[in-house]
Amino acid sequence: xxxxxxxxxxxxxxxxxxxxxxxxxxxxxxxxxxxxxxxxxxxxxxxxxxxxxxxxxxxxxxxxxxxxxxxxxxxxxxxxxxxxxxxxxxxxxxxxxxxxxxxxxxxxxxxxxxxxxxxxxxxxxxxxxxxxxxxxxxxxxxxxxxxxxxxxxxxxxxxxxxxxxxxxxxxxxxxxxxxxxxxxxxxxxxxxxxxxxxxxxxxxxxxxxxxxxxxxxxxxxxxxxxxxxxxxxxxxxxxxxxxxx
Amino acid sequence: xxxxxxxxxxxxxxxxxxxxxxxxxxxxxxxxxxxxxxxxxxxxxxxxxxxxxxxxxxxxxxxxxxxxxxxxxxxxxxxxxxxxxxxxxxxxxxxxxxxxxxxxxxxxxxxxxxxxxxxxxxxxxxxxxxxxxxxxxxxxxxxxxxxxxxxxxxxxxxxxxxxxxxxxxxxxxxxxxxxxxxxxxxxxxxxxxxxxxxxxxxxxxxxxxxxxxxxxxxxxxxxxxxxxxxxxxxxxxxx
Numbered sequence: 001x002x003x004x005x006x007x008x009x010x011x012x013x014x015x016x017x018x019x020x021x022x023x024x025x026x027x028x029x030x031x032x033x034x035x036x037x038x039x040x041x042x043x044x045x046x047x048x049x050x051x052x053x054x055x056x057x058x059x060x061x062x063x064x065x066x067x068x069x070x071x072x073x074x075x076x077x078x079x080x081x082x083x084x085x086x087x088x089x090x091x092x093x094x095x096x097x098x099x100x101x102x103x104x105x106x107x108x109x110x111x112x113x114x115x116x117x118x119x120x121x122x123x124x125x126x127x128x129x130x131x132x133x134x135x136x137x138x139x140x141x142x143x144x145x146x147x148x149x150x151x152x153x154x155x156x157x158x159x160x161x162x163x164x165x166x167x168x169x170x171x172x173x174x175x176x177x178x179x180x181x182x183x184x185x186x187x188x189x190x191x192x193x194x195x196x197x198x199x200x201x202x203x204x205x206x207x208x209x210x211x212x213x214x215x216x217x218x219x220x221x222x223x224x225x226x227x228x229x230x231x232x233x234x235x236x237x238x239x240x241x242x243x244x245x
Numbered sequence: 246x247x248x249x250x251x252x253x254x255x256x257x258x259x260x261x262x263x264x265x266x267x268x269x270x271x272x273x274x275x276x277x278x279x280x281x282x283x284x285x286x287x288x289x290x291x292x293x294x295x296x297x298x299x300x301x302x303x304x305x306x307x308x309x310x311x312x313x314x315x316x317x318x319x320x321x322x323x324x325x326x327x328x329x330x331x332x333x334x335x336x337x338x339x340x341x342x343x344x345x346x347x348x349x350x351x352x353x354x355x356x357x358x359x360x361x362x363x364x365x366x367x368x369x370x371x372x373x374x375x376x377x378x379x380x381x382x383x384x385x386x387x388x389x390x391x392x393x394x395x396x397x398x399x400x401x402x403x404x405x406x407x408x409x410x411x412x413x414x415x416x417x418x419x420x421x422x423x424x425x426x427x428x429x430x431x432x433x434x435x436x437x438x439x440x441x442x443x444x445x446x447x448x449x450x451x452x453x454x455x456x457x458x459x460x461x462x463x464x465x466x467x468x469x470x471x472x473x474x475x476x477x478x479x480x481x482x483x484x
Contacts, residue, residue, distance in 0.1 A: 093390075
């Protein structure tokens with residue numbers, strides 16, 4: 001088995017309107033590693049995440065758990081890569097929370113009688129009450145919806161978890177809960193985010209993406225405390241890394 | 246933002262709520278069809294229907310004012326359609342009152358059906374009764390996203406209110422409304438793209454599988470038998 005969860009070589013992608021979103025990306029993630037993708041808005045973070053499970057296909061090669069997307073079984077790839085979207089309203093499209101959580105496993109051929117048990121575990125894992133299963137996603141707060149979106153992916157037991165702006169629009173308490181939750185997950189983690197304090201708390205490695213290219217790849221603290229680099233790419237050194245005056 | 250849901254009382258625990266969705270779909274559709282087929286002069290039968298509606302409303306435990314509110318909300322449209330009837334011919338008034346009565350009964354049946362069955366179960370029932378998958382899928386999306394769209398409209402209206410004082414000339418108001426609708430259409434289109442990507446990400450191929458549906462039980466048989474008995478009595482009364 002490959003020691004890499006993700007291996008991407010010379011990946012380029014342009015949207016139909018001609019916008020070049022990714023430009024020759026080389027990017028590897030080892031099994032069990034936690035990596036943050038940081039960069040300004042429009043840097044290509046979401047586009048790169050959408051390539052991890054083959055929803056978008058650019059030129060170049062993407063290998064997941066050693067297997068190329070081009071030749072791999074897509075069902076297997078989507079079982080291995082769980083993608084959590086930035087806006088939970090995009091991801092929770094079923095009439096009830098339970099059906100949203102059941103959607104992925106049923107598509108992957110999990111027997112229907114196993115679903116209630118797996119859904120209950122997923123809700124427990126994200127710290128939500130079982131009574132929530134019959135509610136409509138629209139009744140939930142944003143924090144709860146984000147957790148349900150995560151549960152809907154965790155229930156597929158992915159080896160790689162890719163999250164797009166997981167803490168955006170969350171209040172401090174919900175943000176803290178979500179960070180603790182992610183810290184406890186055993187999966188390989190790829191986070192696309194602007195939340196640099198969260199990156200410091202969760203990811204030993206950070207990749208800086210801007211205008212579709214990788215500009216830096218290294219240890220999180222070193223990279224995020226490089227003021228010149230951060231400012232050149234529309235970011236700022238996190239407060240916790242700034243020298244106290 | 247908060248919205249009123251069409252299945253607001255579907256979580257109650259009454260004998261009507263305990264029935265399987267298909268049973269209620271069949272039962273209420275049969276009752277609705279029977280009401281529509283009653284001749285305008287069948288006064289006793291209409292009374293029997295009101296009696297049945299009173300029993301069902303009591304059993305369902307749904308607050309009376311909610312049912313009345315929902316029913317009366319639609320009534321102006323019915324009145325609009327029926328208003329010309331009394332002057333049309335000799336039986337005009339009978340036709341008018343029959344139309345009003347029928348509409349009232351049908352609306353109460355609809356409110357009872359949608360508020361004793363969670364929308365998801367209703368969809369599941371329709372699917373299991375052979376309604377095409379795509380239609381059921383779209384109804385599900387409609388229920389899920391109508392509130393998201395309503396939120397977006399409310400936010401756009403708020404944003405527009407914040408940047409003006411008082412009313413604008415009608416032409417400007419209309420032009421503003423048009424551009425809001427256009428923006429909403431574009432946003433919906435983009436959201437649909439993202440939703441589809443989210444569906445693909447969780448292994449969607451072409452089918453929408455269903456987990457753990459409610460099972461058909463003796464209660465469902467009893468309900469269907471009672472509906473059939475009632476319809477038989479109505480048939481005998483109005484014959």
